[in-house]
Amino acid sequence: MSALEAVAPTExxxxxxxxxxxxxxxxRKLGVGVAALLVIGAGIAFVLTRPDPxxxxxxxxxxxxxxxxxxxxxxxxxxxxxxxxARPATGFLPxxxxxxxxxxAPWETPPAIDFVTGLLLDESxxxxxxxxxxxxxxxxxxxxxxxxxxxxxxxxxxxxPADAEQVEATQPFAARTLTAADGTEIGQSWLVATGGSEVGxxxxxxxxxxxxxxDAIDQHAPEVGVRLWLLTADDTMNLWSAPxxxxxxxxxxxxxxxxxxxxxxxxRAWRRDAR
Numbered sequence: 537m538s539a540l541e542a543v544a545p546t547e548x549x550x551x552x553x554x555x556x557x558x559x560x561x562x563x564r565k566l567g568v569g570v571a572a573l574l575v576i577g578a579g580i581a582f583v584l585t586r587p588d589p590x591x592x593x594x595x596x597x598x599x600x601x602x603x604x605x606x607x608x609x610x611x612x613x614x615x616x617x618x619x620x621x622a623r624p625a626t627g628f629l630p631x632x633x634x635x636x637x638x639x640x641a642p643w644e645t646p647p648a649i650d651f652v653t654g655l656l657l658d659e660s661x662x663x664x665x666x667x668x669x670x671x672x673x674x675x676x677x678x679x680x681x682x683x684x685x686x687x688x689x690x691x692x693x694x695x696x697p698a699d700a701e702q703v704e705a706t707q708p709f710a711a712r713t714l715t716a717a718d719g720t721e722i723g724q725s726w727l728v729a730t731g732g733s734e735v736g737x738x739x740x741x742x743x744x745x746x747x748x749x750x751d752a753i754d755q756h757a758p759e760v761g762v763r764l765w766l767l768t769a770d771d772t773m774n775l776w777s778a779p780x781x782x783x784x785x786x787x788x789x790x791x792x793x794x795x796x797x798x799x800x801x802x803x804r805a806w807r808r809d810a811r
Contacts, residue, residue, distance in 0.1 A: 648707075652742045669729045669731035676806065681714065686712070708730060712727070723799075727786055769792065772791065774792055775788075
């Protein structure tokens with residue numbers, strides 16, 4: 537080539553791209569990642585920019601009144617109580633923890649109450665043989681002493697009066713007013729007996745546990761075979777307990793002014809005729 541010949545210009549090589557150093561598989565992964573980011577971004581943008589749906593009538597809460605209504609209070613009595621609720625016996629006189637007919641309407645009859653436990657009486661129990669035994673023992677009461685039904689027919693306890701007629705009609709129990717030969721009032725006796733039935737035996741067992749001589753605070757024994765246990769006492773009343781015969785129990789509620797000798801004399805005479 538001579539010096540006069542034209543020299544063709546040479547083109548500069550293109551600048552290297554940053555993707556030139558990547559292999560095909562790396563480029564493919566990069567493309568997939570970018571596409572995924574675009575899809576996610578589009579989804580987020582759609583959620584953030586879409587309009588709120590129109591409310592459905594069924595999804596709305598019911599309309600509430602904004603008007604304040606003022607109701608005058610009306611007088612009302614508490615609901616009637618059939619048994620008065622269980623409460624522990626106070627003092628030394630047990631019995632039904634309720635007033636007779638407490639809270640009952642005039643046409644309602646108070647439920648039968650177990651006088652020994654103070655709980656509702658299971659009216660399915662048959663005490664026929666046992667109440668007959670109580671009647672036999674009352675028939676054997678000594679003539680030299682006075683005995684009368686309660687007047688009014690209420691068994692008085694510190695927990696309130698119990699309906700004596702109802703108690704005696706539903707369980708082997710009898711309450712009587714006792715007087716001495718000279719007319720001196722001895723007190724009130726509670727007689728419990730069993731005629732040998734299973735339910736009668738359970739009833740007198742509960743009575744012996746309720747008026748247990750093991751809890752006596754004193755005793756009166758004027759002679760061998762005659763003994764009274766003083767279960768408890770206060771300033772005015774004593775509560776004595778003693779078996780009459782093997783299948784019976786007598787509890788006597790008497791004034792502290794009454795000589796316990798009168799009660800032992802009565803028991804001695806009563807046992808003489810009881811069989």
